[in-house]
Amino acid sequence: MKLPVSTEWLLHCATSLAQLEPGATASAAQLADYYDLPAPYLAKQLQALVKAGILAATTGPRGGFRLARAASEITMLQIVEAVDGASMPYECREIRRQGRGALPPEDCRSICVLAEKMADAHRAWRASLAGVSLADILAELPAYAPERTRSRLTSRA
């Protein structure tokens, strides 16, 4: 069970964009430079966050990415699921219905108790990440962070 390596990239990129002045943007090249990441692959992932409504992309010579809504309205869960998808890591293939021990259909009307407990665990994971917004993350950064991020992220193309 692994999340893509790019999960870390996008969590950090979104956190950095959350520190820009309102209306300011950063390009994929600037973000790639800031974290020393492969620009083309990062650009693709940033587009996935645009598709998910987390980032907005503006075009033109001064174009780039910014948050699509307030930092308090973007959760870590939304970012992680934009990168990796929202499907559950545990897959129930209904093995209770197959083989010599197969249960009759009338005993399979409700979800298998094992699948249900796995779903409970996934819900706990989701709830934990849904409870943390980018604003919460910013609140835990040192006071000098936003100024430093802005100058290093946007001072060159």
Added chain:
Amino acid sequence: MKLPVSTEWLLHCATSLAQLEPGATASAAQLADYYDLPAPYLAKQLQALVKAGILAATTGPRGGFRLARAASEITMLQIVEAVDGASMPYECREIRRQGRGALPPEDCRSICVLAEKMADAHRAWRASLAGVSLADILAELPAYAPERTRSRLTSRA
């Protein structure tokens, strides 16, 4: 982020073994037959559960697998981690230390707040599964289940 397909197999096999009479065993072939699973691959995975101290294997003509300890002492988390390993799905590669935005070492003495929140979520997932034992699962099965499991699982080799 995917758990191996065999996670479902082993959760079900352990649940079935938990329904046997004390001391009784079932072979890999019997378990494979019961759930219509590929026996050689299942046997390998059952050995992983033996290694993890969840199952015990006895050899000889009447040999097979049984729980290594009481059903109340075996959690879903132990089974899932015996199958998939215990490493965290999120991997922090410390990207805060690289690129144009690299933080100085003195700012990286504690864990990155993003990595910490991801670890919190993983802890919530683990706690959820650690809170469910095989005895809890058995308690949710219908009253006729153990008798049915025993007769279908062990009536032929």
